[in-house]
Amino acid sequence: MMVALLQVSGSSTVRRGTATRKVKKRSASSQTQTTVAPRQRKANRSVKGGSLTVRSPIPSRQSKVGREALKLPSLRGTLSVIISARNEEQTLGRLLQQVSRLEPAEIIVVLNGCSDSSFPISRQHRQAVVVHCPESVGHDVGRAIGAKLSRGDILLFLDGDMVIPASQLGLFTAAVDNGIDVALNDLDPLMPSFGLCDDVTRSKLFLNYALGRYDLGVSSMTAVPHALSRRALEIIGYRELIVPPKAQALSVLEKLRVEKVGTVNVIKHNRLRQANIGAGNAVEKLIIGDHAEALLEVLSRRDDGGLRNSETQREYRRQVAAWRNRI
Amino acid sequence: MKPKRTSARRTGRRVSRIKRRTSRPVRQVAAIPIVNHPNPYVSVIIPAMNEAKTIAGVISGARGVHPRCEVIVVVNGSADQTAEIALSLGAHVISYELPLGHDAGRSVGAEAAKGEVLLFTDGDLVIPATGLRPYVTAISGGADIALNDYSGPVRKLSPHPVVLSKHALNILLGRPDLKGCSMTAVPHAISRRALEILGSESLSRPPLAHAQAVLSGLRVVAAHKVHVGKLNAVRRKEDGTDPLQQLITADHMEAVSLLLEHRGNRAGFSDGTRRREMVR
Numbered sequence: 001m002m003v004a005l006l007q008v009s010g011s012s013t014v015r016r017g018t019a020t021r022k023v024k025k026r027s028a029s030s031q032t033q034t035t036v037a038p039r040q041r042k043a044n045r046s047v048k049g050g051s052l053t054v055r056s057p058i059p060s061r062q063s064k065v066g067r068e069a070l071k072l073p074s075l076r077g078t079l080s081v082i083i084s085a086r087n088e089e090q091t092l093g094r095l096l097q098q099v100s101r102l103e104p105a106e107i108i109v110v111l112n113g114c115s116d117s118s119f120p121i122s123r124q125h126r127q128a129v130v131v132h133c134p135e136s137v138g139h140d141v142g143r144a145i146g147a148k149l150s151r152g153d154i155l156l157f158l159d160g161d162m163v164i165p166a167s168q169l170g171l172f173t174a175a176v177d178n179g180i181d182v183a184l185n186d187l188d189p190l191m192p193s194f195g196l197c198d199d200v201t202r203s204k205l206f207l208n209y210a211l212g213r214y215d216l217g218v219s220s221m222t223a224v225p226h227a228l229s230r231r232a233l234e235i236i237g238y239r240e241l242i243v244p245p246k247a248q249a250l251s252v253l254e255k256l257r258v259e260k261v262g263t264v265n266v267i268k269h270n271r272l273r274q275a276n277i278g279a280g281n282a283v284e285k286l287i288i289g290d291h292a293e294a295l296l297e298v299l300s301r302r303d304d305g306g307l308r309n310s311e312t313q314r315e316y317r318r319q320v321a322a323w324r325n326r327i
Numbered sequence: 328m329k330p331k332r333t334s335a336r337r338t339g340r341r342v343s344r345i346k347r348r349t350s351r352p353v354r355q356v357a358a359i360p361i362v363n364h365p366n367p368y369v370s371v372i373i374p375a376m377n378e379a380k381t382i383a384g385v386i387s388g389a390r391g392v393h394p395r396c397e398v399i400v401v402v403n404g405s406a407d408q409t410a411e412i413a414l415s416l417g418a419h420v421i422s423y424e425l426p427l428g429h430d431a432g433r434s435v436g437a438e439a440a441k442g443e444v445l446l447f448t449d450g451d452l453v454i455p456a457t458g459l460r461p462y463v464t465a466i467s468g469g470a471d472i473a474l475n476d477y478s479g480p481v482r483k484l485s486p487h488p489v490v491l492s493k494h495a496l497n498i499l500l501g502r503p504d505l506k507g508c509s510m511t512a513v514p515h516a517i518s519r520r521a522l523e524i525l526g527s528e529s530l531s532r533p534p535l536a537h538a539q540a541v542l543s544g545l546r547v548v549a550a551h552k553v554h555v556g557k558l559n560a561v562r563r564k565e566d567g568t569d570p571l572q573q574l575i576t577a578d579h580m581e582a583v584s585l586l587l588e589h590r591g592n593r594a595g596f597s598d599g600t601r602r603r604e605m606v607r
Contacts, residue, residue: 138601145606188484194491195481199498206495209488210580217485239606280503282599289596292499292583296592299584317428317531320570322404325376325426 072170075177077153077230078105082146085109085160086136089116094163096125101166102173105152109160110142118160139286140222140242147228147238155228161271164225164264171262172227181232182251185225186260188217190267200284203291207245210298211252219260221248222287232256245287245294253301361390361417363397369463370440373400373418374432375450379407384453386416391456392446392463399439400450401432409450429574430531437527445522447530448514454553461551462516471521472540473550475514478507480556489572492579496534499586499594500541508549510537511575521545534575538582542589 081104085092092109099107108129109122113136122130131145143157154176156169175183191197194205201218208216221244228236235254240247251258270276276283371389375382382400389398400413404426413420421435433447444466446459465473479490486494493507510533517525524543529536540547563569586594 133605136600137605138599138603141601141603141605148606191484193482194484194486194494195478197484199503202491202494203498205485206491209491209576214485214488239603242601242603242606282597285596286599288498289593289598292587292594292596293592295499295580295583296587299580299587302580314428314431317431317574318426320574321376321426321429321431323564324429324571325404 072102072166073174074103075154075173077177078151079103079154079156079173080105080150080152081107081156081158082143082150083107083109083158083160084112084140084142084146085114085118085122086112087114087116087118088160089118089121091163092118092160093121093124095158095160096122096128098163098166098169099158100125100127102156102169104156106150108146108149110146112137112142139283140244143244144238144241147233147241150233153230155230155233157224157226157228159224162224162266162269164266168262168264169225172225175259175261176227176229179257180259180261181229181256182221182248182258183227183261184216184219184221184258185223185266186217186219186263187223187267188219188260189263190265191218198279198284200287203288204245207249207291207294207298210295211249213252213258216258216260220245221251222290223266225264225266229256243290243293245290246297249294249297253297363417363419364395366395367393367397367442368395369393369397369444369446370436370442371396371398371446371448371459372433372436372440373398373413373448373450374427374430374436375400375402375405375409375413376426376432377405377407377409378450379405379409379412381451381453382409382412383416385448385450386413386418388454388456388459389446389448392459393444395442397440397442399436401427401436403427403432428531429571430533433530433533434527437522437530440522443519444516445519446514446516452513452553452555454514458551458553459514462514465548465550466516466518469546470548470550471518471545472510472537472547473516474505474508474510474547475512475555476508476549476552477512477555481507487572489575489579492534492576496538496579496582496586499583500538501595502541502547505547505549509534510540511578512555514553516550532578532581534578534582535585538585542586 079102081099081102083092083095083099096107096109104127106129107125107127108131110131110133111118111122112133114132119130119132122128129149131149133142137145146157147155154173156173158164158169172183191201194202204218204220204222208214208219232251235256236247236250240250248258275281369392371392373382373385373389378385386398386400390396398416398418399421400410400418401421401423402410402413403423410420410422419439421439427435436447437445444463446462448454448459462473478494479487481490485491489511490507493509493511496509497503497505497507521540524545525536525539529539
């Protein structure tokens with residue numbers, strides 16, 4: 001039951017076993033591997049129609065010249081893109097196309113309880129490594145699995161339900177390439193006033209406030225896209241990515257560079273499902289629970305200057321009262 | 328259809344000089360005694376610190392909440408006439424030369440209270456009896472904690488940290504319907520049962536008492552709105568910090584800590600279908 005079925009795209013073998021680091025160590029000798037370095041891929045492109053190329057069957061609408069013109073600035077570090085998906089056949093193919101434009105070193109697609117054609121679609125992509133979990137592993141667990149398998153210096157996390165143009169994704173990867181450890185999506189401009197916000201948004205604000213980072217607004221690792229540096233992943237621990245707000249708390253507490261780097265409207269395109277609509281829905285409760293875990297982390301590390309001592313506490317309150325009334 | 332207005336009405340002239348009756352008959356109010364009832368149903372607790380200007384108004388509002396009522400004024404750190412004025416108005420005055428500390432007056436007042444309902448207000452908030460009665464009514468109707476239905480200004484995305492903390496605590500307590508209502512704000516009333524469960528000492532740290540009340544299964548309701556924001560000015564130190572804000576937000580964090588101790592790491596919220604063992 002608890003065994004994940006791992007299928008590595010491009011390879012004829014189907015591996016069984018838990019999602020462990022084994023998959024990461026793809027042997028260099030394997031000739032069926034299609035995950036190749038960017039430079040090598042360019043070479044592939046030139047031998048069009050040759051036996052080496054394994055191409056996506058979707059024909060590109062852009063001319064080769066156009067493609068070159070739209071090339072994104074290259075990164076110093078290597079990029080791993082981690083996509084979690086759950087029955088996203090409508091969008092996954094197009095998302096993978098956009099991701100390819102970033103020229104990542106690897107693309108890891110974690111399929112979480114997919115029963116549609118998400119699996120064949122991901123497998124058609126020449127670069128994607130597909131982790132197929134036939135049974136649902138739950139929210140955000142896919143991210144941690146993907147992170148564990150990744151090797152790049154920059155990790156870009158995406159959801160399969162939304163096609164985001166490569167130019168926008170580039171903001172996040174570039175930020176990490178330039179020294180930021182956790183590059184978040186800035187959702188503040190898309191939010192109504194606090195009085196009209198939902199409980200999840202309020203929880204995100206409160207966590208950032210409790211972390212002493214009220215400037216982050218509602219930005220959260222719960223939201224995609226976001227990018228991490230390899231250093232951040234090592235300090236946070238890939239396992240903690242299962243609970244994104246806790247990972248965020250750890251990032252700030254460990255003094256990593258956490259910044260919001262750009263706005264991608266993920267609210268407009270977020271797929272509505274049975275579980276995520278209406279106030280008090282299951283996903284909302286899950287995320288609030290995540291924030292509770294994050295706050296526990298904050299509380300366990302706080303330095304309150306001895307204020308939990310009741311006598312010091314009383315004296316402090318006396319001083320505050322006196323100060324307030326000496327108008 | 329609306330009847331046509333007559334010319335007499337339009338120009339504002341009265342046809343006859345007979346006084347028109349108002350639609351609502353004026354209620355005859357019994358003269359309010361200026362002494363505390365020996366066997367009170369409601370105890371009104373008023374912490375006061377240099378509030379000579381407002382204390383008379385506050386007491387007269389408090390007197391009107393119930394025929395069987397006692398007014399307790401906890402005067403602390405006052406250099407003015409607050410205590411004398413309160414005494415002359417028949418209040419039970421408890422005096423301390425030094426300041427008791429922020430919200431500590433509530434505990435002292437609660438300790439002395441004899442009523443079945445304890446109504447907390449403040450020496451600088453002049454509220455008429457009509458604005459206080461709904462809290463007493465709510466407790467009489469079976470509630471244990473009747474809060475001020477006031478959530479603070481929420482028109483920006485990032486509200487004042489205290490407003491944010493109150494909302495977040497209620498969300499984590501599983502009471503998002505309470506929005507920003509909290510025992511931090513006055514006026515609010517509590518039942519004698521609530522006082523026994525919470526203990527008078529805990530009332531000095533209202534966010535903790537608030538969390539404790541919800542966790543103990545007491546009936547907490549938002550009873551009535553008194554817009555206290557306008558009456559409460561924010562004071563800052565020269566360096567821009569507000570020690571009171573820091574104190575209240577720290578109390579809220581402490582309340583979250585209490586909640587997590589009670590309900591577990593996730594505050595009682597489910598982990599959904601997560602299979603965490605998949606990642607080791």
